Amino acid sequence: MDNKKQEQLNTFRTDDLAQAMTTNQGLKISEDEFSLKAGDRGPTLMEDFHFREKVTHFDHERIPERVVHARGFGAHGEFQVYKSMQEFTKAKFLQDPAMKTPVFVRFSTVIGFRGSADTVRDVRGMATKFYTEEGNYDLVNNNMGVFFIQDAIKFPDLIHANKPEPHNELPQATAAHDTFWDFIANNQETAHQVMWIMSDRGIPRSFRMMEGFSINTFRFINAEGIAHFVRFHWKPLLGVHSLVWDEAQKISGKDPDFHRRDLFEAIECGNYPEWEFGVQLIKEEDEFNFDFDILDPTKVWPEEEIPVNIIGKMTLNRNVDNFFAETEQAAFHPGHVVPGIDFSNDPLLQGRLFSYLDTQLIRLGGPNFHEIPINKPIAAVHNNQRDGYHRQMINRGNVSYHKNSLANNTPLPIAEAEGGYEHYQEKVEGQKVRARSESFNDHFSQAVMFWNSMSAPEKTHIINAFSFEVGKVKSKSVKQQDIEMFANVSGELATKVAENIGVNPPQNQTEPKLTKVSPALSQENTIKKLDTLKIAVILADGFQGNIIETLALLRSKKLDIEIISDKLGMVKGTDNRELEVQHTFLTVSSVLFDAVLAVGGSNLNQKFDQDATNFVKEAFMHYKPIGAIYAGEKWLQENNLTNGIGVVVNSNNRKFTGQFLDSISAHRHWDRKVY
Ligand code: HDE
Numbered sequence: 001m002d003n004k005k006q007e008q009l010n011t012f013r014t015d016d017l018a019q020a021m022t023t024n025q026g027l028k029i030s031e032d033e034f035s036l037k038a039g040d041r042g043p044t045l046m047e048d049f050h051f052r053e054k055v056t057h058f059d060h061e062r063i064p065e066r067v068v069h070a071r072g073f074g075a076h077g078e079f080q081v082y083k084s085m086q087e088f089t090k091a092k093f094l095q096d097p098a099m100k101t102p103v104f105v106r107f108s109t110v111i112g113f114r115g116s117a118d119t120v121r122d123v124r125g126m127a128t129k130f131y132t133e134e135g136n137y138d139l140v141n142n143n144m145g146v147f148f149i150q151d152a153i154k155f156p157d158l159i160h161a162n163k164p165e166p167h168n169e170l171p172q173a174t175a176a177h178d179t180f181w182d183f184i185a186n187n188q189e190t191a192h193q194v195m196w197i198m199s200d201r202g203i204p205r206s207f208r209m210m211e212g213f214s215i216n217t218f219r220f221i222n223a224e225g226i227a228h229f230v231r232f233h234w235k236p237l238l239g240v241h242s243l244v245w246d247e248a249q250k251i252s253g254k255d256p257d258f259h260r261r262d263l264f265e266a267i268e269c270g271n272y273p274e275w276e277f278g279v280q281l282i283k284e285e286d287e288f289n290f291d292f293d294i295l296d297p298t299k300v301w302p303e304e305e306i307p308v309n310i311i312g313k314m315t316l317n318r319n320v321d322n323f324f325a326e327t328e329q330a331a332f333h334p335g336h337v338v339p340g341i342d343f344s345n346d347p348l349l350q351g352r353l354f355s356y357l358d359t360q361l362i363r364l365g366g367p368n369f370h371e372i373p374i375n376k377p378i379a380a381v382h383n384n385q386r387d388g389y390h391r392q393m394i395n396r397g398n399v400s401y402h403k404n405s406l407a408n409n410t411p412l413p414i415a416e417a418e419g420g421y422e423h424y425q426e427k428v429e430g431q432k433v434r435a436r437s438e439s440f441n442d443h444f445s446q447a448v449m450f451w452n453s454m455s456a457p458e459k460t461h462i463i464n465a466f467s468f469e470v471g472k473v474k475s476k477s478v479k480q481q482d483i484e485m486f487a488n489v490s491g492e493l494a495t496k497v498a499e500n501i502g503v504n505p506p507q508n509q510t511e512p513k514l515t516k517v518s519p520a521l522s523q524e525n526t527i528k529k530l531d532t533l534k535i536a537v538i539l540a541d542g543f544q545g546n547i548i549e550t551l552a553l554l555r556s557k558k559l560d561i562e563i564i565s566d567k568l569g570m571v572k573g574t575d576n577r578e579l580e581v582q583h584t585f586l587t588v589s590s591v592l593f594d595a596v597l598a599v600g601g602s603n604l605n606q607k608f609d610q611d612a613t614n615f616v617k618e619a620f621m622h623y624k625p626i627g628a629i630y631a632g633e634k635w636l637q638e639n640n641l642t643n644g645i646g647v648v649v650n651s652n653n654r655k656f657t658g659q660f661l662d663s664i665s666a667h668r669h670w671d672r673k674v675y
Pocket of ligand 1: 066067068069072106107108124125126127140141142147151152153155213214215216297330331332348349351352355356357359360
């Protein structure tokens with residue numbers, strides 16, 4: 001079972017190396033550099049079918065990018081349930097802990113075009129395709145617990161407002177412009193999601209360190225037909241971590257592929273990212289027992305009230321062989337479900353169930369996208385659907401209709417008891433209305449809860465993020481409207497932002513009285529591990545030789561150690577041992593690392609000293625763990641960089657390595673005074 005998807009993909013793979021070159025018709029080609037001409041200085045001839053086929057194919061290489069989530073990166077892996085979920089769902093892939101289900105996951109940003117940078121402030125997508133025996137199941141999640149709007153009919157408006165403005169197509173991949181903030185102030189159901197996106201969750205450190213939330217409410221159905229409302233979660237085993245905003249912006253220039261590179265490299269070197277799979281469950285009869293509507297996608301189900309049961313684990317362990325064929329052509333759809341998983345009446349989900357299939361038709365050019373290898377289920381497909389662009393399946397026989405007698409009435413719908421999908425028979429009645437339920441009308445309580453749940457540094461980051469984003473808005477009126485709106489979340493937030501962006505403090509000066517908190521919302525409470533963190537080690541010729549043993553020790557803690565100097569090549573230590581330099585001050589910057597170890601050497605020239613100091617200074621400003629040892633200590637002292645929380649200095653201290661590791665395991669030192 002677990003190798004089935006891989007075997008299937010293998011049948012589509014080619015390895016062109018060392019093969020004779022052919023046309024797409026399989027004709028061997030004798031020349032691929034010169035088009036066919038009448039004389040070596042003459043015109044190219046129409047009959048050059050190879051030239052025409054090659055260039056025509058090239059001219060048609062691009063397909064429309066996704067209208068949202070255009071920039072993404074995917075990987076293969078597997079999923080295993082920890083214990084049978086039989087009590088709640090009959091979904092086969094959630095029954096047997098011994099069963100491994102192949103998966104493909106695509107991570108994405110939402111707003112930027114396909115070539116935009118990875119570290120912009122945005123929501124991230126995390127879409128998972130489970131290739132189950134019962135058919136493909138797609139869990140199309142985001143890295144935030146809520147969404148901007150409550151009804152799918154508003155999605156085009158939200159995205160129009162958020163994308164670059166239509167008259168000049170500016171700005172790229174950011175919400176920091178007038179139309180977005182105008183939409184926010186005039187559609188106040190967005191308040192809660194805006195708090196998430198202005199928080200550190202908007203600038204993740206890595207795809208490997210993001211949570212995934214289904215946001216929408218689904219149903220689990222067991223074999224007896226009993227239903228539970230369910231929301232799905234991915235919890236990264238490395239914890240949930242973020243960049244700081246200045247760093248995120250600089251990375252956009254230094255390495256726009258920062259997140260995809262991080263995922264690709266982690267998988268290539270065997271550091272397989274893992275997420276635990278969690279479910280929040282609510283009994284049907286408890287539907288109305290909460291102070292929010294459980295179908296409202298602008299509300300979280302607070303984890304302290306409705307615990308997340310951890311039921312399985314996903315490991316990503318294989319990079320794709322071909323980005324376009326696999327990642328770009330992957331087509332997800334929340335309507336791809338298996339028996340045991342069903343929908344709720346969440347109006348956002350209901351609209352999504354239309355949109356995803358529709359979008360694939362334009363993007364992938366017709367109704368046969370399920371036959372593209374990455375989308376092809378491992379379960380057999382039999383039905384009377386025929387023809388259309390790029391049909392691969394060769395259906396035999398003359399019968400393509402149901403019911404029939406000529407083919408013994410096959411293919412045949414089968415009963416639920418034998419695995420046929422049957423929709424949950426929810427009783428529904430009501431007037432036909434264009435309306436929103438009263439129970440969806442509280443737009444601020446959970447936004448306040450989010451704010452209340454943040455640590456002091458997180459609150460500061462949110463104030464700064466608002467000040468940046470709304471500060472970029474040109475319309476004074478829009479700015480003021482946003483200040484008035486967020487005074488409903490926190491007077492402190494609205495007043496400080498108003499001050500920073502030069503508009504009036506909010507008219508409404510009454511601080512919201514709500515005190516509810518949900519500690520699970522704060523990244524302060526996440527797991528912090530050393531595993532796979534990237535440490536920049538700054539070395540020069542004449543470095544103290546025994547640093548090699550320190551580096552080995554750091555590596556044994558699963559840290560990724562990379563050596564930086566003023567030029568590539570080898571650097572020699574005091575004991576003549578050598579180390580290879582992987583990067584120079586020109587090719588990388590401190591923003592690409594989680595911590596810095598300044599070692600230096602005896603031969604520091606002024607240029608090295610200056611570059612290295614700038615490198616460490618930036619890490620210092622970003623609250624990163626810093627170690628300074630041997631020559632590095634002196635040079636940091638000279639530059640006043642040794643006095644700071646999380647800066648470990650003292651070459652003579654035998655505990656140096658332990659203390660440096662402690663500093664790294666804190667990830668960031670928010671209490672450090674950086675100004
Ligand atoms: Fe999507 N969304 N979405 N979305 N979404 C798409 O489908 C849509 C929403 C999400 O890696 C599109 O194949 C509507 C919530 C992810 O290929 C499109 C609404 C959540 C991805 C679409 C939403 C998501 C998409 C564009 C409001 C989190 C990328 C390309 C009702 C739970 C999947 C595509 C990938 C992609 C529609 C809201 C997640 C246009 C109408 C809420 C992760 O069909």
